[in-house]
Amino acid sequence: MDDDSLRPGEVSVALPDRTDAGVYFIGVIRTPWATRGDCPKRGRPEGPVCTVELDERWRDALLNLETHPRLQILYWMHQSRRDLVRQTPRSSGRTIGTFALRSPVRPNPIASSVVEVVGIEGTTIRVRGLDCVDGTPLIDIKPDRSV
């Protein structure tokens, strides 16, 4: 978890008393990056192969997935605090609103990445283009629509 220290310009808010809906973790993402500090700032199509391991419960939902060379993967950035509305990225030192950033720190820490499929075996999908820490919970797989 993040510690509570704020950089200059950063602003936190009180989170709501309760959440409004629940997410199922449907699998896990395996990557070469053991800590957040190891992760690339952004996944690249020529990056290393990572694996998306879907829980057995959802196996049947993979039918026809092989017809899509590119997928959109949604995952839950479970190590990120959720209460910052203004952030000062170390890279720029400029303070920016959370919704003008793709930082993992946001009210709902959901990441969206488009990946190239390398192969599918059973409930394991090998892909390139991810940037998350090893063990990140998977929440959705969709055909890519960005092109």
Add this chain to the structure above:
Amino acid sequence: MDDDSLRPGEVSVALPDRTDAGVYFIGVIRTPWATRGDCPKRGRPEGPVCTVELDERWRDALLNLETHPRLQILYWMHQSRRDLVRQTPRSSGRTIGTFALRSPVRPNPIASSVVEVVGIEGTTIRVRGLDCVDGTPLIDIKPDRSV
């Protein structure tokens, strides 16, 4: 809510006993479509203007958003069942795995759309490109990275 009837070929699974993480609804999306039956199958950049109304709590997180002509909007498709792993869209009559579809029916009913920004006034963002029912809960706003 959907009723429990399945079309030919559709398969449901038992959902997990509990969810693993909680989502905050951070605002609401206003569109011209009162029911799901009214919604277009897919949002288009030349579609009608819709509004994304962010809750006051998160206002500061909009700083610098105006520098992004296109945004990625995540929202929660609150009317959709979550237990289908194979679906038979009425349009095609072909049975397809849930993860090979962008149907709202999926384990975590999170939609992702890229929109063109028309204007920002306070905590209201006017956009084109959405396809969801009026009153859909907002869960995230990010700069678009699809181009």
